[in-house]
Amino acid sequence: MLQLLLASQQRIRHFTALALRLGHAQGATPAELSGTAARVARYFTQRLPQHFEAEDFALLPRLFTTTISTEMMRHLWGMKLQHEAIEQALSKLVPLWLTLRDSPERYGELAESLARGSQQLMLLMEVHLHLEEQYLFPLVRTCLPPEALEELATEVLRGRDLLN
Ligand SMILES: [Fe+2]
Secondary structure, three states: OOHHHHHHHHHHHHHHHHOOOOOOOOOOOOOHHHHHHHHHHHHHHHHHHHHHHHHHHHHHHHOOOOOOOOOHHHHHHHHHHHHHHHHHHHHHHHHHHHHHHOOHHHHHHHHHHOOOHHHHHHHHHHHHHHHHHHHHHHHHHHHOOHHHHHHHHHHHHHHHHHOO
């Protein structure tokens, strides 16, 4: 399960960086702009929601049943709220990416909003990932028995198959 989470973090960082580059891609060709916008939009509308779902509905409920400190409880709740803030930032970016995917010649008029939105996304993600690395992962490692981790991983992978 931890490997799945770590792989997810890497993918999140990769696509967030790609989104940020798309906000500063004045030299790119229309085909490059359209292709990158399509990949970024696909990731953030299909894969990321699965990751959030796995954390919110599979991982967190299990952690809440274990004995954790009030402070940790606050951190976990904070992470869940951050998911919502990220989703809100994405709700502004996704339409821009889809427009760029279909009409890359409109890059000039979209660039500023893309740059601003992706910068905000990057900040939200960095705070979030850092919090997870600092609190969530060590907790998962120490709090959940190996069988629970395996069960979780199977559940998450099964969910992914269903959603794909
Ligand atoms: Fe998360």
